[in-house]
Amino acid sequence: MIRKITYTIFLSIIVATLILFFVAFPFGKNKMGVGKYYLNNDIKQTGAANVVTAVTLDYRGLDTLGEVTVLFAAAAGVSILFYLIDQDKKKRERQVYPNFIVRVGSRIIFPFILLFGSYIFIHGHLTPGGGFQGGSIIASGFLLLYLAYPGERVNRKKLAVTEGLAGLTFVVFGAIGIFTGAHSFLFNFFPKGTLNMLFSAGILPILYIAIGFKVGSEFAGIIDDMMCQTVCGGEK
Amino acid sequence: MEKASKFNRYVFTVIVLYVSWILITATTRTDELIVGIIVSLLVAIGTYDYLSIQGLRHLSLKRLWFLVIYIPYYLWQVILANFDMAYRVLAPSMPIKPGFVIVHTDLKTDSGKLALANSITLTPGTLTMDVKDDKLLVHWIYVKDRTIEGATHEICGRFEGFLKVIFG
Numbered sequence: 387m388i389r390k391i392t393y394t395i396f397l398s399i400i401v402a403t404l405i406l407f408f409v410a411f412p413f414g415k416n417k418m419g420v421g422k423y424y425l426n427n428d429i430k431q432t433g434a435a436n437v438v439t440a441v442t443l444d445y446r447g448l449d450t451l452g453e454v455t456v457l458f459a460a461a462a463g464v465s466i467l468f469y470l471i472d473q474d475k476k477k478r479e480r481q482v483y484p485n486f487i488v489r490v491g492s493r494i495i496f497p498f499i500l501l502f503g504s505y506i507f508i509h510g511h512l513t514p515g516g517g518f519q520g521g522s523i524i525a526s527g528f529l530l531l532y533l534a535y536p537g538e539r540v541n542r543k544k545l546a547v548t549e550g551l552a553g554l555t556f557v558v559f560g561a562i563g564i565f566t567g568a569h570s571f572l573f574n575f576f577p578k579g580t581l582n583m584l585f586s587a588g589i590l591p592i593l594y595i596a597i598g599f600k601v602g603s604e605f606a607g608i609i610d611d612m613m614c615q616t617v618c619g620g621e622k
Numbered sequence: 623m624e625k626a627s628k629f630n631r632y633v634f635t636v637i638v639l640y641v642s643w644i645l646i647t648a649t650t651r652t653d654e655l656i657v658g659i660i661v662s663l664l665v666a667i668g669t670y671d672y673l674s675i676q677g678l679r680h681l682s683l684k685r686l687w688f689l690v691i692y693i694p695y696y697l698w699q700v701i702l703a704n705f706d707m708a709y710r711v712l713a714p715s716m717p718i719k720p721g722f723v724i725v726h727t728d729l730k731t732d733s734g735k736l737a738l739a740n741s742i743t744l745t746p747g748t749l750t751m752d753v754k755d756d757k758l759l760v761h762w763i764y765v766k767d768r769t770i771e772g773a774t775h776e777i778c779g780r781f782e783g784f785l786k787v788i789f790g
Contacts, residue, residue, distance in 0.1 A: 485752045485753070486732075486735070486736075486739075486752065486753035486754070487736060487739055487740075487750065487752070487753060490732045490733065490735070490736045491736055491740075493672040493673070494672070494673060494733060494736065496669055496672050496673075497635060497638075497639060497665060497666070497669035497670075497672060497673050498639070498642060500665045500668070500669060501639050501642055501643060501661065501662070501665050502646065504661045504664075504665060505643065505646055505647070505661075508657060508661065583651075583653055584651075584653040584654055584657055585653050
């Protein structure tokens with residue numbers, strides 16, 4: 387009996403809250419003042435033709451730095467997990483080797499994948515795409531090489547250096563903003579340039595190139611960890 | 623086929639990447655061209671060893687000319703094969719005789735064999751399964767000839783002359 391009464395009371399509280407919430411909420415009207423603000427002021431304030439880039443790198447640049455950090459933590463976590471696995475299991479040889487077409491084809495297409503990935507993150511402020519997408523494309527090129535040539539590895543030290551330098555570039559360019567004009571982190575201190583030109587939008591292209599390198603090397607590291615689970619011999 | 627020098631292959635890779643950059647940006651604005659050459663130079667550092675063995679020899683006028691002719695010729699062959707395939711699909715008597723054949727190729731370079739294998743695969747009706755040394759294992763929707771010589775003439779004959787010049 388007491389249980390039923392308690393249920394009824396809680397249920398009515400929930401229903402009442404929902405009714406109050408929806409009554410006070412005007413349906414069918416544009417509630418996103420902030421979205422409108424971005425659309426109206428993007429070109430004036432950031433000079434980026436791609437509004438999404440303006441939001442992720444300029445208005446919410448700090449948030450993107452956080453995302454890159456989360457990705458770094460995830461990559462480190464994957465590394466640790468695979469390092470903990472029994473070392474004997476790692477040396478298991480793979481039985482099936484990829485055939486001629488995969489081997490030669492991936493070798494020939496690899497430079498073009500890197501070029502296309504670079505194209506994506508260099509044009510992040512002009513076209514859809516950006517550092518994360520371009521970095522993923524570059525990492526997919528490395529994945530292709532791993533599939534085609536089991537037993538060969540990328541140089542992890544070079545990857546780590548690339549990743550560190552890219553992260554440093556992001557933070558340094560953010561920090562320069564503190565000492566100029568607006569005294570704020572990630573302030574866009576470069577000239578805005580002409581809309582739709584490659585050299586426009588101030589520091590946004592530089593930040594996206596840094597993110598592209600960072601994401602690409604991080605994903606390549608994750609791929610290395612996972613592929614070496616079964617494929618690779620030992621450390622190079 | 624002996625390897626070209628490192629510098630030779632590097633320059634070849636830069637040229638190929640730069641042309642691809644111009645094709646994907648689809649513009650000749652100065653800023654894109656400048657950034658394109660920088661990106662090509664950087665990407666080529668890490669990848670010239672993968673792309674090519676012969677280097678600049680790929681860019682001789684004769685080879686480029688044959689490549690230019692080969693593309694429309696190949697497309698024409700694909701259209702012909704498409705009609706042949708459509709006939710086999712639509713005909714009530716179901717004129718198919720699928721099977722595997724082994725064909726022989728005279729191409730020496732890996733890139734040439736790859737181009738031949740992909741040309742065969744992209745043509746409807748034939749599909750390259752594997753390449754070993756100078757033999758290709760091909761699946762054929764209507765096996766006209768089981769012998770290596772006959773199948774080679776039927777399947778590779780159309781492409782091999784061009785590819786021998788283009789890829790050396």
